[in-house]
Amino acid sequence: MEIRLAGITEESIVDGPGLRLVVFAQGCPHHCQGCHNPDTHDVNSGYTITLTDLFGYIEQRFAGNKILRGVTFSGGEPFLQAEPLGCLAERLKALGLDIVCYSGFTFEQLGAMAITNTGVGQLLRQTDILIDGLYRANERDLGLAFRGSRNQRLIDIAATLATGQITLWEDASQKRWA
Numbered sequence: 001m002e003i004r005l006a007g008i009t010e011e012s013i014v015d016g017p018g019l020r021l022v023v024f025a026q027g028c029p030h031h032c033q034g035c036h037n038p039d040t041h042d043v044n045s046g047y048t049i050t051l052t053d054l055f056g057y058i059e060q061r062f063a064g065n066k067i068l069r070g071v072t073f074s075g076g077e078p079f080l081q082a083e084p085l086g087c088l089a090e091r092l093k094a095l096g097l098d099i100v101c102y103s104g105f106t107f108e109q110l111g112a113m114a115i116t117n118t119g120v121g122q123l124l125r126q127t128d129i130l131i132d133g134l135y136r137a138n139e140r141d142l143g144l145a146f147r148g149s150r151n152q153r154l155i156d157i158a159a160t161l162a163t164g165q166i167t168l169w170e171d172a173s174q175k176r177w178a
């Protein structure tokens with residue numbers, strides 16, 4: 001199974017809690033005005049890597065850097081490649097890493113998509129924190145942690161799936177930059 005990527009950032013503190021490795025998926029259908037990653041939109045650009053090679057690469061980085069807390073899937077739109085990223089997430093979680101996933105789709109849209117696309121359901125279930133929704137330039141707020149506009153939510157997926165109610169990820173210290 002292959003994944004098309006725009007790139008990888010080995011260490012980030014701005015794409016979710018703690019020190020994280022960020023996988024940027026290539027391809028995005030949303031075209032948000034003011035998007036910071038326009039090079040990631042073309043579904044035919046970037047490069048491909050097998051799931052096995054990508055997992056091996058991240059496993060090696062984690063072995064050499066135990067303060068790495070987790071992996072973030074950004075983009076691009078990760079849910080365009082939900083099946084391979086869902087498989088990757090499952091293997092990474094078995095290593096003890098947590099998963100943050102960005103999406104231009106809302107949680108509700110992803111839930112509807114999951115009815116006919118098993119990969120979307122799989123990636124959603126493997127995600128610890130979903131940062132959902134389009135980037136909206138007119139709701140831009142530089143004080144927000146991990147996201148660019150006020151409409152975007154940090155959703156605790158396990159709690160949301162358990163209760164059937166959208167449950168926001170609670171860590172007040174990281175909701176806004178100090």
Ligand code: SF4
Pocket residue numbers: 028029030031032035036037038040075076077103104134135
């Ligand atoms: S969803 Fe993200 S990558 Fe896609 S256009 Fe919007 S801001 Fe850019």
